[in-house]
Amino acid sequence: xxxxxxxxxxxxxxxxxxxxxxxxxxxxxxxxxxxxxxxxxxxxxxxxxxxxxxxxxxxxxxxxxxxxxxxxxxxxxxxxxxxxxxxxxxxxxxxxxxxxxxxxxxxxxxx
Amino acid sequence: xxxxxxxxxxxxxxxxxxxxxxxxxxxxxxxxxxxxxxxxxxxxxxxxxxxxxxxxxxxxxxxxxxxxxxxxxxxxxxxxxxxxxxxxxxxxxxxxxxxxxxxxxxxxxxxxx
Numbered sequence: 001x002x003x004x005x006x007x008x009x010x011x012x013x014x015x016x017x018x019x020x021x022x023x024x025x026x027x028x029x030x031x032x033x034x035x036x037x038x039x040x041x042x043x044x045x046x047x048x049x050x051x052x053x054x055x056x057x058x059x060x061x062x063x064x065x066x067x068x069x070x071x072x073x074x075x076x077x078x079x080x081x082x083x084x085x086x087x088x089x090x091x092x093x094x095x096x097x098x099x100x101x102x103x104x105x106x107x108x109x110x111x
Numbered sequence: 112x113x114x115x116x117x118x119x120x121x122x123x124x125x126x127x128x129x130x131x132x133x134x135x136x137x138x139x140x141x142x143x144x145x146x147x148x149x150x151x152x153x154x155x156x157x158x159x160x161x162x163x164x165x166x167x168x169x170x171x172x173x174x175x176x177x178x179x180x181x182x183x184x185x186x187x188x189x190x191x192x193x194x195x196x197x198x199x200x201x202x203x204x205x206x207x208x209x210x211x212x213x214x215x216x217x218x219x220x221x222x223x224x
Contacts (some may be wrong), residue, residue, distance in 0.1 A: 006153075013133075032210050043115075043215040044154075051210035084159060089154065097142060097161060098169065099205065099213050103153035 001028040002094040008088050008103025011111050018041075019060055021075040021105045024065075025088035031092040033073040038104070039089040047075075047088070080109045113137055116214035117202050124192045124223045132187040132219050134202030140214075141184035141207040144169075145177060147198040147219075154201065160185055161207065192223045 006024040025031065032051045036044040048057030050073065062077045073090060090102040096108035110111050118133045136143065144159040146169075156169030160179040174196060176188045185204075189196060195224050205213040 034212055036215075043217045044203075045215070046212040049210075049212055093205075093213075097205070097207060098156060098159060099144060099203065100156070101146075101154040103151065 001033065001097075002092060002098070002100050003103040004090050004092055004100055007105055009105040009107065011105060011107045013107070015081060015109055016079045017109075019077045019080045019107065021085070021088055021090075021107070023073045023102060024049045025071050025073065025090075025092050027029070027071075027092055027094045029095045030068075031094045033064075034091040035062070035064055035073070035075050036089040036091055036101075038089065040086075043044065043080075044089060056059050065066065080107075082109050082111050086107045115202055115204050115216040116199075117219050119219060120217065121220050122222070123157050124189075124221065126193060126223060128192050129190050130192065131189075132202075132221075133184070134186065134216060135184045136202075136204040136214070137205070137213065138204060138205035139182070141182070142205040142213075143179065143209060144205070145175075145185070145187045145205040146201045146203065147171065148201060149198050156202075157187065166224065179221070180188065180192055188214075191222075194223045197223045 034049045037047045044087040048059040051056040053068035145157040146154040158177040163182045202216040203213045
């Protein structure tokens with residue numbers, strides 16, 4: 001079935017460091033791809049999305065590019081802040097609309 | 112615009128008790144979902160409803176039942192709670208187009224003792 005494999009955490013970084021979280025997917029057809037963020041004690045909220053191959057999603061300094069050839073959607077940020085500490089989830093919506101999520105990556109940014 | 116509203120936010124149950132988690136959305140979305148979140152396991156789909164009147168099993172449906180009462184509401188019922196059902200439960204809704212995102216409630220933290 002359709003699935004997402006996400007880099008395991010936790011990840012601990014210093015402020016202004018570069019962040020990358022790997023995400024690969026398995027799906028038939030052409031899924032839409034998403035990154036969600038979950039701050040402590042809250043629900044998930046959309047960070048960015050890409051709906052077709054070669055699309056780049058971006059928001060709050062984060063970017064991810066939909067790579068069909070490598071079935072990947074890696075999340076990157078060039079300079080993280082303490083406020084970026086959260087759990088990040090890669091997700092896809094396949095043809096049957098069953099939203100599927102990765103295991104989540106906990107990111108902690110230290111001042 | 113409230114989005115997705117879940118009740119209750121916290122609940123403690125004894126083993127064998129039953130309860131219903133409520134979820135309502137005001138965005139006129141067709142699809143609704145129930146997930147559970149456990150440490151190291153990410154989000155696992157329990158049940159989903161592609162449209163009013165339809166429901167389908169997800170990855171971990173055992174021990175749960177659902178009702179899509181109308182387009183707005185999608186409830187999750189635990190008939191006989193077990194400690195293994197201790198988790199954080201999230202409801203989500205979606206407009207049923209692949210290029211649109213799902214919206215999530217704030218979650219229900221359930222502890223079964």
